[in-house]
Amino acid sequence: MNITLNPELENLIQSQLETGKYKTPEQVLREALKLLEASNHREAISQKVKDLFEKTQKIPGVQEITEEEIAQEIKAYRKGE
DSSP: OOOOOOHHHHHHHHHHHHTTSOSSHHHHHHHHHHHHHHHHHHHHHHHHHHHHHHHHTTSTTTTTOOHHHHHHHHHHHHHHO
16 A cells, blocks of 8 residues: 655654654554554543443433543542552
């Protein structure tokens, strides 16, 4: 596969190479694609959590639980790991 990059993207890749962290443009692009994939995965999980939250809000007695309370519970859970 051959890809033509605009000057802005070429400069971005070059600046990453100049940091010394990457030795080739392919390494820069590989890392960028991995980060994109991770971001997409997080967005998918976030959407599932939002969907679940909306479903649970329809259960009688659950409407009183706020998003902030859920966020606090998640934060407390993570600290306990």
